[in-house]
Amino acid sequence: MLTDITIGQYFPAPSLLHRLDPRMKLILTVLWIAMVFVPKNWFGLLLAVAFLVLCIALSGLPGRLIFKSIRPILPLILFTSILNIFYVSGGRLLFSWWIFKVHTGGLITAAFIGIRIICLIIGSSLLTYTTSPTALTDALERLLSPLKVLHLQVHELAMMMTIALRFIPTLIEETDKIMSAQKARGADFESGGLMKRVKAMIPILIPLFVSAFRRAYELATAMECRCYQGGEGRTRMKQLHLARRDYLSLAVSLAVLALLIVMNILIDPVL
Amino acid sequence: MTVLQTENLCYTYSPGMPFEHTALHDISIGFEQGELTAIIGHTGSGKSTLVQHLNGLLKPASGRVLLNGEDIWADPKNIRNIRFRVGMVFQYPEHQLFEDTVEKDIAFGPRNMGLSEEEIDQRVKEAAEFVGLSASLLKKSPFDLSGGEKRRTAIAGVMAMRPEVLILDEPTAGLDPHGRDLILEQIDRYRRKNGTTVLLVSHSMEDVARIADKVLVMQHSRVAMYDTAPRVFDRAAELEEMGLSVPAVTRIFSQLADKGIADHDAVYTLEQAEQAAVALLKEKGVTVC
Ligand SMILES: Nc1ncnc2c1ncn2[C@@H]1O[C@H](COP(=O)(O)OP(=O)(O)OP(=O)(O)O)[C@@H](O)[C@H]1O
Numbered sequence: 300m301l302t303d304i305t306i307g308q309y310f311p312a313p314s315l316l317h318r319l320d321p322r323m324k325l326i327l328t329v330l331w332i333a334m335v336f337v338p339k340n341w342f343g344l345l346l347a348v349a350f351l352v353l354c355i356a357l358s359g360l361p362g363r364l365i366f367k368s369i370r371p372i373l374p375l376i377l378f379t380s381i382l383n384i385f386y387v388s389g390g391r392l393l394f395s396w397w398i399f400k401v402h403t404g405g406l407i408t409a410a411f412i413g414i415r416i417i418c419l420i421i422g423s424s425l426l427t428y429t430t431s432p433t434a435l436t437d438a439l440e441r442l443l444s445p446l447k448v449l450h451l452q453v454h455e456l457a458m459m460m461t462i463a464l465r466f467i468p469t470l471i472e473e474t475d476k477i478m479s480a481q482k483a484r485g486a487d488f489e490s491g492g493l494m495k496r497v498k499a500m501i502p503i504l505i506p507l508f509v510s511a512f513r514r515a516y517e518l519a520t521a522m523e524c525r526c527y528q529g530g531e532g533r534t535r536m537k538q539l540h541l542a543r544r545d546y547l548s549l550a551v552s553l554a555v556l557a558l559l560i561v562m563n564i565l566i567d568p569v570l
Numbered sequence: 571m572t573v574l575q576t577e578n579l580c581y582t583y584s585p586g587m588p589f590e591h592t593a594l595h596d597i598s599i600g601f602e603q604g605e606l607t608a609i610i611g612h613t614g615s616g617k618s619t620l621v622q623h624l625n626g627l628l629k630p631a632s633g634r635v636l637l638n639g640e641d642i643w644a645d646p647k648n649i650r651n652i653r654f655r656v657g658m659v660f661q662y663p664e665h666q667l668f669e670d671t672v673e674k675d676i677a678f679g680p681r682n683m684g685l686s687e688e689e690i691d692q693r694v695k696e697a698a699e700f701v702g703l704s705a706s707l708l709k710k711s712p713f714d715l716s717g718g719e720k721r722r723t724a725i726a727g728v729m730a731m732r733p734e735v736l737i738l739d740e741p742t743a744g745l746d747p748h749g750r751d752l753i754l755e756q757i758d759r760y761r762r763k764n765g766t767t768v769l770l771v772s773h774s775m776e777d778v779a780r781i782a783d784k785v786l787v788m789q790h791s792r793v794a795m796y797d798t799a800p801r802v803f804d805r806a807a808e809l810e811e812m813g814l815s816v817p818a819v820t821r822i823f824s825q826l827a828d829k830g831i832a833d834h835d836a837v838y839t840l841e842q843a844e845q846a847a848v849a850l851l852k853e854k855g856v857t858v859c
């Protein structure tokens with residue numbers, strides 16, 4: 300079912316990672332991207348992976364969920380890995396057949412990059428799994444608010460994102476319902492050629508658009524009825540405060556990053 | 571004869587996820603040919619989940635659904651045929667309309683069945699007549715209709731497939747009293763004419779009392795009661811404990827009975843209430859005109 304999609308979904312749990320300030324989590328995610336790309340040797344990569352495992356453990360999320368986040372992009376990872384195996388030369392020649400040549404360098408690069416991508420995806424899905432969409436956009440708005448001096452409509456942007464994120468599950472549910480209703484009338488989405496399949500989407504897309512527009516109008520009216528008028532002078536119900544755990548997590552992450560840089564200097568790169 | 575039957579049906583939403591939810595728990599029931607069964611129950615009790623199993627929109631986690639004694643999932647490729655034989659009208663079915671005319675929208679199901687144009691035409695006319703859509707409406711866009719007319723268009727779209735079993739999930743939700751009466755009346759007339767077995771999910775006890783032969787009460791993903799309507803409403807205390815009610819007139823007469831004023835037997839609809847009240851007043855020597 301469509302509702303099985305978990306990308307960008309929030310899974311509430313009482314863990315340390317869930318309790319961190321969303322602004323800090325955003326910063327930590329940026330730091331994490333650096334941590335994934337800094338290592339140039341196996342020990343560094345191993346340290347990064349260990350750090351990720353620690354974070355997963357601290358998130359209290361089931362392992363199956365973590366795997367689910369990488370499953371959709373697994374084909375992509377395989378594809379890039381295979382390309383790397385054949386394209387990167389260097390190191391010993393392991394075997395060659397027709398135009399295909401496999402070097403040890405290719406294998407190492409493929410493994411290295413594959414692990415990097417997996418780490419990247421898992422790390423960023425930890426952010427969305429442990430942070431509610433509203434908290435996330437709220438944090439984004441705060442972090443971007445200095446850009447207001449450049450006349451960027453930060454609040455409006457964040458509000459648009461909040462609304463979009465808020466309605467993704469609703470639209471998925473709606474699609475599911477409409478699909479069921481049309482299937483009950485014998486609609487067939489699974490068989491036939493490309494043209495037939497595209498045509499089969501019409502009975503879903505039209506009701507979906509109609510309902511999306513209806514929802515948009517209703518929401519706009521409801522917001523106006525409550526005198527919403529943008530970010531000017533707007534106060535917040537939930538105030539964000541940085542706690543000790545936030546500073547601590549930042550310190551640990553910076554330390555790991557520093558260690559990775561030191562390791563790069565001391566150990567020969569494999570790539 | 572039992573048309574549709576479930577055997578130890580179980581279903582769980584999002585198994586293995588943090589918000590895993592068992593929506594059906596060991597359901598074994600049978601629906602008799604030509605009967606109208608009302609399915610009632612608190613919100614979230616699993617009514618919609620149950621009916622979506624009956625035409626193969628959801629696949630049981632365990633257990634079977636039998637249509638005329640045959641497992642509907644015996645050949646998964648055949649499931650589309652099952653859906654033509656067990657017609658299903660969803661909650662708020664007007665949200666599924668998409669064609670540019672009412673006529674074409676009603677014809678969507680029959681066309682998917684691969685019928686001839688004449689046959690489709692005839693079925694569309696017949697179904698439209700059943701739900702009281704006039705010929706002039708048939709050429710209009712379904713998006714220009716009123717809420718009640720849209721609802722009836724969607725119901726006609728399923729009736730036009732001439733299913734053996736017709737399932738309706740809260741067909742009267744959000745309609746005014748007149749629109750509600752109209753739709754219920756049309757459903758009742760349709761099934762009497764065609765001998766169709768009907769399942770009707772409903773929250774309105776008044777509706778249920780008026781047209782249902784049998785009542786199925788769901789609670790916490792299980793079947794709590796399944797019996798003829800009078801016998802289910804006789805267990806008013808239990809129903810109220812589940813957060814369900816009995817029809818208002820039933821409550822009045824059972825309280826009159828408690829006070830020793832009337833002996834209540836089977837007062838579920840307004841008509842019965844009227845008769846009983848007139849009889850009671852006559853008994854007390856009041857002339858009623
Ligand atoms: N797609 C879904 N994913 C997860 N859980 C679901 C889904 N659909 C329904 N549920 C859950 O299953 C339970 C039964 O739902 P169902 O829709 O069958 O209830 P219902 O009896 O029809 O209620 P209502 O009277 O409100 O329509 C509910 O607790 C609901 O939260």
Ligand SMILES: [Mg+2]
Nearest residue numbers: 617618661739
């Ligand atoms: Mg329901």
